[in-house]
Amino acid sequence: MDLTRFEHQLAGTGDKGSRALPPVEQWDPPFCGNINLVIKADGRWYYDGSPIGRIALVKLFASVLKREQNQYFLVTPVEKVGIEVEDVPFVITQWHCHNELLQLTTQTEDEFTVDAEHPVELRPPPDSLKAPDSVAIPYVRVRRNLWGRLHQNVYYQLLEKATPVAISKHEISLQLHSGQYQFSIGCLPADSA
Incomplete structure (x- = not known):
């Protein structure tokens, strides 16, 4: 799973002009494994050890963040990937x-x-x-x-x-x-x- 493909899957899931959140509670896609994405304790997002510098991308991913028990996932209508969160997102x-x-x-x-x-x-x-x-x-x-x-x-x-x-x-x-x-x-x- 790469972030570009994930980003493309999310295109059109939310209203571009608003802060409406995608309905992730209604999405139950198959689990596709973990990706090397970490939300550090200071709130910064890292992918493959490098900080994600585009705030728009971080906001997009944060909008599809889901927590089940004590695990965190990014979800689209078609897939769910696990990520690491050091403290809270x-x-x-x-x-x-x-x-x-x-x-x-x-x-x-x-x-x-x-x-x-x-x-x-x-x-x-x-x-x-x-x-x-x-x-x-x-x-x-x-x-x-x-x-x-x-x-x-x-x-x-x-x-x-x-x-x-x-x-x-x-x-x-x-x-x-x-x-x-x-x-x-x-x-x-x-x-x-």
Whole structure:
């Protein structure tokens, strides 16, 4: 399987003028093996060890990304190929608030509002990002069952806006809200606040 052939199979599967996503949930093509495509922990896409420099191509492939159990695939209506994802496929690179709603943007320009459909959960970071005193960090569901991790800059900027809330006599949660949706972006020992 080469990426050019895969790209041609996807031609016409989406509306060129919109960000509508192809209906990958409805596609159940045969598995055609794995390809040497890796989404690195920093969100960059590599094919055969080289970075994919065309953002339009990365966005196209991201639009047909599918996760089944803990495996990731790129799918077209006629074939499915396995890829490697070091952590999660998306990195949240930008944020802004509009009408008290927290809106996030990924490295592939997916935009969404944090809410019950796009929840935030705290998870341990991957080994490649762990420091000796690592704590759980926020991940956000971008779409379907695909998640993104906050880029370090976004994480620190949001930490500055968070409100410390005691959740026990030993732990403080750093809380934010997006509309009515409340969530934590981190926890600290009570004696460190």
